Amino acid sequence: MTDKTDQELIDAIQRGDQDAMECIYNRYKSWIYSLAFKCCNNHEDALEITQDVFRYFFKKFPGFELSCRFTTYIYPIVRNKSIDLIRKRKTTENLDSMDESKYAANDSRSFENIGELVSELSEDYREVLLMRFISGHSLNEIANKLNIPLGTVKSRLHNGLNKLKNIRK
Template sequence: MRDLGDLSDQQLLAAFQQGSVAAFEAIHRRYFGRLYAHAFKMLGNADDAQDIVQEVFIALWTKSDAIQVHTGLAGYLYTAVRNRVLNLIERDKTYRAHLDALAAFLDENPSPPAHAADEELLYALFEAEIEQLPRKMKEIFELRRQGEFSYAEIADQLSLSDHTVKKQISNAIKILKDRLMQWKSQLVVLFF
């Protein structure tokens, strides 16, 4: 049998779309390193770059029947990586906005509790909301909340990517912010 590495991109894609796992593996070998270098150049983060390239290949695998390549396989793959990089950058901006909004919310206290008991109630409500977070999200959030660990350290400790850690913390902050806003409106009614 002919070595699949000798086939053109178009031939490899056609073979892959007809069900050849070997053709997919040949595409992966041919493009993974190049796509990784491209993503890393855009992001400057090895874990995020690897995650993105893996996501592109997973999408290629799962959507093989529906893929229509008009620009050539290389153009298709590079465009997919670029789009995912841009989405990640946008999510990071959103994450930072959520974090800033939560920090501002916690710093603002237009009507401080009248008594120490009220302050304890607010603290207990906050802690209860943290306890309600999904287990892994709570674990990641608590490690970051303690302030002793960077995202990379948390990722290493839990065998996750930096991107996953950032996303979990962002989601936790969004959930807590939403829940605290609900509690704030209910507490205003109670205090007054």
């Protein structure tokens, strides 16, 4: 099977040949991994991108016609999946690195007044802010303790901090 051209393998995959699918995977997994690694400089991320690329390719596969080299077709998929992962990681890191000092009052309000400001927030925002900045919990810990998705924790934290900022004005 390894002596077949990419077009022959793709034709075989369209007929349902699992061996051809495995052959395409084995033929290009190292190339995709190395390209992904160049983009993200992280072994685990490169493996995740490699899996995502093949998952995407085989999901979109029905009706696929190879009109160029396989690497020419797959390169933008690898690039886009890498960019998506980097953006996702960057957003998570930015939210993880937020601290209350960015939003701290620059005026003459005392620490006690901050408690008054926080009490003006809804329970959802107040709970997440207190767990994050007073108790020092990570975003994942907050999500687990409150039994809510991580994305909800991030949005409540972000929106709560913005509301605090607006309240103090």
